[in-house]
Amino acid sequence: MSPFETLKEKIREALPGLDCVIGWRQGFDPLHATPFFMRAPEDVEKLVWSPLCVHNLSTYLPSFRGKKVGIVLKGCDSRGVIELLQEKLVERENLVLFGLPCSGVADLTKLGRAAGDLDRVSAVAWDEAGFTLATPRGEVRVARRDALADKCLSCQFPNALEADHLPGDPLPPATGPDLGDEELAALEAMAPADLMARWAAEMSRCIRCYACRNACPMCVCRDHCIAQSRDPHWLSQEDSPREKLMFQLIHTMHLAGRCVECGECQRACPVDIPILALRRKMNRVVRELFDYQAGLDSQAVPPLFTFQVEEANIKERKW
Amino acid sequence: MPILAGKELRIVGFLCNWCSYGGADTAGVGRFSQPTDLRIIRVPCSGRIDPLFIVKTLLYGADGVLVSGCHPRDCHYGQGNFYARRRLEALKRFLPIIGVEPGRFEYTWVSASEGQRWQQVVQGFTEQVHALGPSPASAVFGACREIPDEKGGPRVAV
Numbered sequence: 001m002s003p004f005e006t007l008k009e010k011i012r013e014a015l016p017g018l019d020c021v022i023g024w025r026q027g028f029d030p031l032h033a034t035p036f037f038m039r040a041p042e043d044v045e046k047l048v049w050s051p052l053c054v055h056n057l058s059t060y061l062p063s064f065r066g067k068k069v070g071i072v073l074k075g076c077d078s079r080g081v082i083e084l085l086q087e088k089l090v091e092r093e094n095l096v097l098f099g100l101p102c103s104g105v106a107d108l109t110k111l112g113r114a115a116g117d118l119d120r121v122s123a124v125a126w127d128e129a130g131f132t133l134a135t136p137r138g139e140v141r142v143a144r145r146d147a148l149a150d151k152c153l154s155c156q157f158p159n160a161l162e163a164d165h166l167p168g169d170p171l172p173p174a175t176g177p178d179l180g181d182e183e184l185a186a187l188e189a190m191a192p193a194d195l196m197a198r199w200a201a202e203m204s205r206c207i208r209c210y211a212c213r214n215a216c217p218m219c220v221c222r223d224h225c226i227a228q229s230r231d232p233h234w235l236s237q238e239d240s241p242r243e244k245l246m247f248q249l250i251h252t253m254h255l256a257g258r259c260v261e262c263g264e265c266q267r268a269c270p271v272d273i274p275i276l277a278l279r280r281k282m283n284r285v286v287r288e289l290f291d292y293q294a295g296l297d298s299q300a301v302p303p304l305f306t307f308q309v310e311e312a313n314i315k316e317r318k319w
Numbered sequence: 320m321p322i323l324a325g326k327e328l329r330i331v332g333f334l335c336n337w338c339s340y341g342g343a344d345t346a347g348v349g350r351f352s353q354p355t356d357l358r359i360i361r362v363p364c365s366g367r368i369d370p371l372f373i374v375k376t377l378l379y380g381a382d383g384v385l386v387s388g389c390h391p392r393d394c395h396y397g398q399g400n401f402y403a404r405r406r407l408e409a410l411k412r413f414l415p416i417i418g419v420e421p422g423r424f425e426y427t428w429v430s431a432s433e434g435q436r437w438q439q440v441v442q443g444f445t446e447q448v449h450a451l452g453p454s455p456a457s458a459v460f461g462a463c464r465e466i467p468d469e470k471g472g473p474r475v476a477v
Contacts, residue, residue, distance in 0.1 A: 187416060193455035196418025200459045234371070242378055242460040249374045249417070256370075256409055281416040285409050304409070307401035309392065314408045319427040319440050 003168025004049045007072070007098055010165045012041050014070055014096050021070035021098070022060055024053040030124050031108060035060070047072070051126055054105045054149070056080055056262045059217040061090045070096035074105070076151065078160035079260035079295025080217035085162075086298045087258075089220055099160025101171040104144075104152030106131065109272055114142045150179040151263045161296065180280050187277060199245055205271040206244040212275060213251060215268035218258045226250065252278045257286050257304045260295035289313045328382040328448055332359045332441075333368050337395035339387035341431030343441075351438040354445040357385065364388065365426075366399025370410040377419050378456055380463045383448035386426040387440065393430060400428070418455060422447050 001009070011021050015038065025036035025046045033052040038044055049072075057071055058080030073081065078099060084090045106126075112118045115133045123134040130143040145153060153176030160166055187195060210227070213219045226234050227247050234250065235243050251265070259279045266276035286292055290303035290313070334340040340361050346353065362368055365388025373384045386407060394400040407426040415421055425444055429437050457463075 184416070190418075192415070192418045192420045193459070194418070195416075196455045196459045199417055234375070240460065242456075245417070246375060246378055249378075250371060252413075253370050253374065253410075256406075278416060282409070282413050285412040288412070289405070289409060304402070304405055307398065307405055309401065311404065311408075314404060317425070317427070319425065319443060 003100060006167035007049075007100060007165065008044050008047060010167070011038065011044050011047070011070060011072075011098060015039075015041055015044070017068065018070050018096060019064065019067040021072070021096075022057045023047045023072040023098075024049070024055065024057075027052075029119075029121070031111070031118055031121055049100060051104060051106045051131075051148070052124075054108070054267060056215070056217050056264045058084060059215060059264065061095070061217075062220050064094075065090055066094065068094050068096075070098060072098045072100065073160040073163065074100070074102040075155065075157035075159050075161065076102075076260065076262045077217075078162055079157065080262055082162055082298045083218060083258060083260055083295040084220075086295075086300065086302070087220075092298075097160060097163045097165070099163030099166040101159045101166075101168050102152075102155075103158065103171060104148040104155065104174070106147055107149040107267070110147055110149075111142060114146060115140050145176065149263060149267070150183075151261065152176075154178040154180075162298070180276070183274065183277055184280055184284070200241040202273050203241040203244040203248070206241075206247075206273060207271060208239070208244060208247070209270060211268040211270060212248075212265035215264040216251070216255075217262065217264065218255055218260070219251070248275050248278055251275075252282050255279055256282050257290070257292065257302045258294050259283055327356045328445075328453060329380060330356045330358070330383040330385060330445060330448055331376050331381045332357050332385040332387065333362050333365075333372065334359055334386075335365045335367075335388040335395075335400075336361055336363050338389035338393065338431050339429040339437070342387075342429040342433045342437040345431060345434030346437040346441075347434075349434045351434060353438050353441045356383075356445050356448070357441055364394065364396050364399035365403035365407075366394070366396065366401075368403060368407075370406050373407075373410060373424060374414075377414070377423060377454065378460070380454070380457060382451075382454045383423045383444065384425075385440070385444050386424075387429045387437075388426075390428040390430055393428075418459075420451050422451055423454065 021038045023036050024033040026048055027034035033048055035055050056077045058077050061084055085092055115121050115135050120136050121133045125132045131147045133140045153174060155174040158171040227250055235247055261283055263276050292303045376384050388400045388403060391400055411424055414424055427440055
């Protein structure tokens with residue numbers, strides 16, 4: 001029995017005691033999987049597991065708080081769950097975690113670049129080396145490196161870090177290039193004024209749909225987000241790159257020491273603004289200063305929640 | 320009579336009520352001459368300062384932001400400046416990625432008795448910001464509009 005079949009069996013066994021199990025099913029076209037809430041044993045047949053299961057389902061967990069639910073997890077998704085457990089936003093005894101070793105998910109933006117128009121892709125297949133898309137102008141072959149999400153190429157946690165069921169052999173960490181690091185290095189090499197102008201140009205595309213916020217597993221304020229509060233009035237309704245960048249910075253600051261770098265914000269962005277770079281930078285700073293990565297240990301104290309009288313990595317500046 | 324020749328820049332200072340605000344007062348009482356670019360906002364504690372205050376200030380027209388609190392171990396509330404130090408250091412290292420030069424934001428500790436030191440901090444920081452010149456934010460995002468507030472006076476749009 002394949003690991004996936006084993007997992008389905010486990011879900012069927014667990015389902016009677018649970019409100020639902022969150023997974024993925026086939027979406028509206030061959031390229032999309034969609035989040036799926038299994039409530040009856042026959043639903044489990046519709047569960048899919050493929051490189052198109054891009055969504056981080058842990059985003060849904062706080063809304064099920066107090067109910068017993070199961071959830072299917074990739075390695076990166078499990079970090080979201082651990083972070084939610086750490087912040088006591090979900091209870092461990094109410095969760096059943098079904099992990100699967102993940103060898104990487106597709107980045108539909110990258111596939112779209114190769115295929116031209118994703119809406120006209122009639123079929124998709126994948127193997128070890130890459131993806132094959134059936135388009136009106138013939139088959140398009142996309143190599144793995146050009147098809148997978150950046151995070152997957154250098155993924156350090158391909159297996160769920162916390163799981164009740166983890167069928168299959170654990171996968172080793174990926175050894176591909178760290179494209180996120182390269183992107184940050186390119187940004188940091190720019191002159192400050194040019195860099196700010198670049199952000200302004202990128203943010204001018206933003207339509208303020210807040211998909212980045214809604215997809216983020218750590219954005220748990222939901223209806224109480226300060227971006228929409230009138231008192232304090234952090235953001236106006238003005239449609240300017242300044243306000244839009246300010247929103248991204250609010251998001252980044254509120255994720256400092258919490259972001260698990262699942263990349264959902266950037267994936268969810270309908271206009272492909274490279275906003276993950278901001279979170280990556282903040283994560284790097286937190287790692288430098290406090291030697292801390294979010295979502296690895298549900299018992300750890302988050303670095304901005306504590307202090308040391310003598311900080312190891314903060315030098316007093318002479319002023 | 321401004322110490323620095325030429326056009327004034329807009330520098331915003333967030334000062335804790337117990338030490339640095341007192342230190343600035345001491346500098347004033349001692350009649351130490353200081354650059355006049357700095358506008359001071361008094362906060363209860365450096366731990367009260369949300370890093371977003373600073374981000375917003377820099378994005379909406381300030382050329383520099385100075386934060387000053389009690390020396391570590393001297394916080395009026397015991398621990399506020401320890402938390403602040405972590406947040407402010409993380410922010411300081413993050414800001415360059417949005418195109419804010421590192422020198423536009425500094426945080427430091429000044430006690431209520433250090434009037435002389437306050438003068439040096441203001442002088443040093445003002446010179447540092449003048450060396451950088453006006454912030455790129457106004458050129459990139461446009462100047463903030465002046466809008467009348469409820470009482471009719473001019474105020475910077477937020």
